[in-house]
Every structure is written in C-alpha cells, then in structure tokens.
Amino acid sequence: MLNFIYNTPTKVVFGRGAEAQAGAELKARGATRVLLHFGGGSVRRSGLLDKVEASLREAGLSYVELGGVAPNPKLSLVREGIEACKREKVDFVLAVGGGSVIDSAKAIAHGYAEGRDPWEYISGGEPPKKTTPFGTVLTLAAAGSEMSNSCVITDEATHLKRGLTTELNRPLVSFLNPENTFTVSKFQTGCGIVDTMMHTMERYFTPDTDTDLTDRLAEGLLVAVRDAGRIAIAHPEDYEARATLMWASSLSHNTLTGCGHNHTFTVHKLEHDFSGLHDHIAHGAGLSVLFPAWAKAVYRQDVRKFAQLAVRVWGCEMDFDHPERTALQGIRAMQAYFGEIGMPITMEGLGITPADYEDIVNLTTANGTKCAPSCYGEMDKARILEIYRIAEQPV
Numbered sequence: 001m002l003n004f005i006y007n008t009p010t011k012v013v014f015g016r017g018a019e020a021q022a023g024a025e026l027k028a029r030g031a032t033r034v035l036l037h038f039g040g041g042s043v044r045r046s047g048l049l050d051k052v053e054a055s056l057r058e059a060g061l062s063y064v065e066l067g068g069v070a071p072n073p074k075l076s077l078v079r080e081g082i083e084a085c086k087r088e089k090v091d092f093v094l095a096v097g098g099g100s101v102i103d104s105a106k107a108i109a110h111g112y113a114e115g116r117d118p119w120e121y122i123s124g125g126e127p128p129k130k131t132t133p134f135g136t137v138l139t140l141a142a143a144g145s146e147m148s149n150s151c152v153i154t155d156e157a158t159h160l161k162r163g164l165t166t167e168l169n170r171p172l173v174s175f176l177n178p179e180n181t182f183t184v185s186k187f188q189t190g191c192g193i194v195d196t197m198m199h200t201m202e203r204y205f206t207p208d209t210d211t212d213l214t215d216r217l218a219e220g221l222l223v224a225v226r227d228a229g230r231i232a233i234a235h236p237e238d239y240e241a242r243a244t245l246m247w248a249s250s251l252s253h254n255t256l257t258g259c260g261h262n263h264t265f266t267v268h269k270l271e272h273d274f275s276g277l278h279d280h281i282a283h284g285a286g287l288s289v290l291f292p293a294w295a296k297a298v299y300r301q302d303v304r305k306f307a308q309l310a311v312r313v314w315g316c317e318m319d320f321d322h323p324e325r326t327a328l329q330g331i332r333a334m335q336a337y338f339g340e341i342g343m344p345i346t347m348e349g350l351g352i353t354p355a356d357y358e359d360i361v362n363l364t365t366a367n368g369t370k371c372a373p374s375c376y377g378e379m380d381k382a383r384i385l386e387i388y389r390i391a392e393q394p395v
Contacts, residue, residue, distance in 0.1 A: 001211050001260035008254050010147045011173040014247065018177040019051050019137050022094065023059030025173050029133055031092035034063040035085055037105045038096040039070070043139060048180055052096055052137055064088045069097060071282060072275050073104040075155045078118050081108035085132070093134040099143020099195075102136050106151040106169050109134040122153050122164045135173040139180045141245040142192030142284060144199050144253025146174040154276050160363065161276030163268075176250065178242035186233055190341040191284025192245065193229040196252045197222055198287045202265045203258030204309065205295075206375050207302055211260045218257040219312045221248050226313065226337065233341050264373040267291045270384060273363040274350070281350055288343035289350055292335040293391035297383070298376040299327045306330060328395075335395055347391050357388050 013021050026034060034056055036049070043049040056063050066081050085093070085108065093112075095105035109132040111118040121127050136146045145151070149169045154161040184192070204218045228244035235241065251257065271286040299306040307323040310316040310330020314337075319326045339345050347353070352360075364372055365381045372379040 001214070002208060002262065004259045006255060006259055007167060008147060008170070008256075010171050010254070012147070012176060012250065013173065014176045016177060016179055018175040019048065019180070020055050022052050022135075022137060022175055023055035023057070023061055025175075026056070026092055026094065026135065027059040027061060029092070029172055031061055031133065033088065033090045033092070034061055035081065035088070035090040035093045035105075035108070036063050036065045036096060037069065037081060037093060037101060037108065038065070038067045039098070039101050040067070042183070043096050046180070046183060048137070048139065049096055052094070063094075064090065069101045069104045071100050072154045072161060072279055073100040073107075073152075075119055075122075075153055075157075078104055078107040078111065078153060081105075082111040082118070085112040091133070093132055094137065095134065096137040096139070098138070098140030099145040102138075102143070102145035102171070103151045103153060105134055105136070106131075106145070107153050107164075108132075110168060118153070119155060122151070122162050123155075123160070124162070127164070127166050128168055131168045133172050135171045135175070137175045137180075138177075138246065140184055140188065140192055141181055141242070141249040142188075142195045144196065144249045144251075145169075146171060146176065147250045147254035149255070150253070152272065154279075159277045161272040163272070174250070176246050178239055178246045181242050181246060182237045184236070186236070186342055188282070189229075189232055189236070189245075190288075190338075190343045191282045192249065193225060193232075193341055194284040194288045194338060194343055196225055196245065196249045198267065198284075198291060199252040200257045201291070201309075202268060203261055203263045205302065205305060206261045206263055207305075208261045214257065214260050215308070219309070221252060221257060222309075222313045224248060225252075229341055262375060264375050266372055266374045266376075266379060267294050269372045270294070270364060270387070273360050274352070277360055277363060278350075278352070278356070281352075285344050285350060288338040289345060289347060289391050290387065292331055292338070292345065292395045293387045295331045295334075296328070296390050296395045297387050299331060300324060301376045303327050331395055345394055347388065354388075354392075357385060361385055361388070
C-alpha cells in the first residue's frame, strides 16, 4: 500500500429535508450574502429552490441568483458568475444542482477569490491558492463533486474540456436529500450510475498490489451501486435505492476508494474530449462506451485485477487455468449491465463515426504530440485510436 493523505473536510447533511438546514449551516460559517447558482428551471419547478431560499431568509441571509448552467459547464458562465460576485459583494457560493452546477460554482468561487481569469488555472497554469466559501445542495447522484477535490469546465470557444484538482475544490458543506433525485430521468440516472462506478474503477485498476482493504471497499461500493441502480431505474421513487446511489456518488469521488493506489483517470481524460467537442454527449454515456473498450485493450497487462473484479463484483466464476478468460468475461458483464440500465455501449450509440476520430484524438494528444496519462503502458495517439475502434462493437 502506497503512502497517502486522506482529507475529507466537507460536512455532509444527509437525509429527508436536508436542504432546510442550509441557512443555519451557512450562517454558522459567517455567510451574509449568498450567490445561489443553479441550472435550468427544474429546481424551481420542483420547489427545491424555493425551500433553499426560504431557509436562507429564515437565517437572515440575503442572496442573488445565477442560473443557466448546462451539462459540460461553460467557461463563459463561470466568468459571468465571478462578475456577479464582485458586483453583489457575496461571501458564500451555494450550488443547487448536480455535478455541472457544482463544478461551475467551484470555478466561480476560486476566480472571485483569486481575482484572475479561471481558465488560467483550469487549463494548467498556476493553481489557485484561495477560494470563496462554497457549498452544495445536490440534485443528481453522479459526479461526486459534492465531496471531491476536482472540477471540470469546458471552454466553448476551443472545445477544450479540462479538469482542476485541488483541495480547494472540497465544499465546506453539502446537503444530500435523496428525495431530490426522484424526478431524475432514467437516462440521467443511468449516466450517474456509470459515473459513480467509473470514479471507483479508475482508482481500482492500477498495478498496485497488497491493497486488499481498499480493493474491498471499492468492490462493496460497486456491488451496492449495481443493485441499487437496477432498483432506481425500475422504481424511481425508491428512497433506499436513491439514498444508496447518492451516498455512493460522494464516497466514490472523495478519494476513499483509492487510498494506497496510484491512479491516472485515463478513461475520464479520453471522454472529456468527446463531450467537450460534441456537447450532446453526456459524460456518463461517453464513459459507458469508452471504459469497456479501454478495459479490453489493457486487461492482459493486469489479468489478476480484472479477474478479481469479475468474480467479486460481476459474479463470474474464476477460471484458474485461464484467468484471462475470467477477466474478459467480467468486462463483458460490466458492458451488459450498462446496456441493461439504458446506456450506450458503442460509438454508434453516441452518434460518433470514424470520421470524428481524428478531431477528438487530436484534442487529447495535442495533435499527436502528447500521451494521455496511463498506468498500463503508453497511451499515445495510435493506442487511443485503437480503443475507439474497439468501441465500435460490443466487447
């Protein structure tokens, strides 16, 4: 097991009616004027935004609103949010929504505190050294941004979708009420299930050994998500299933399931350029196509780990004479599960054709001059294109 630092400073308020505590919690942290950041009209139509506003007023806090966050959150709105914070002199940013809203709020909080353009640090420049206090009211179990140290923003002018990893990305407090996910569509529920699983699997699949405890934490989470996912797809208002998915979303991306591992998030890096260039592609849908293809391309380099997951999570029988067969069977079982919950499993399902490959891979590799991060061999342009081709058909 490798050395690691585990830090989860986010206070989680979990359960029915959690959002009603927002005002008191923010006031206790010194907030006086809040930027409420959200997406479309669904949080208003559902009544959730009204509840949050009422909680803030009850605590004597004033607020201003900035809606309009779209999937694959855009740099232009982040810049607009920073200007709103300056103009309104806010001292707390509260995201009401899913991962896109939360990531947008994180970038706003950093940019407002730093006094510089957020793309400077998101695109790989000097990282931020300070931020504005911020929190979340979660409406979608998927990205795990409500506890994570990551944030992903798209520059729509260049189609570059890039992530920022820093401990400043950890919210001070997150309010998690599973009832607020009851109205999430089956497709978006499926995307969330995949994203949650991928945040764990991208930490799980490394060549590191002697990490049995971390492995079993990851496997337990994956089994719970697998089973709760089936229930939530069939019965959207099943509270226990939604609660499992919501808590798993947080745990899968707060670093718990990767302690003692190196990890590179290779498939996330590949997918970012799919949804960055083709805005119609949901992040979870892109992952459901690319991850099994990536797994098929690399599994022979770590047969032990892929076979272990196949047995412990996907219920495959171990073939001790030919463990590579078990490993491949597990990859196929995973892909079949994605299809079962309504996710695309081939490039065609994403609306991507071979004619699109060159533009996408050139974003990832800077026109073939860079490799994507990888712990299973060099991930250069040729190898990435091989993964795309594998993804044309079920594995």
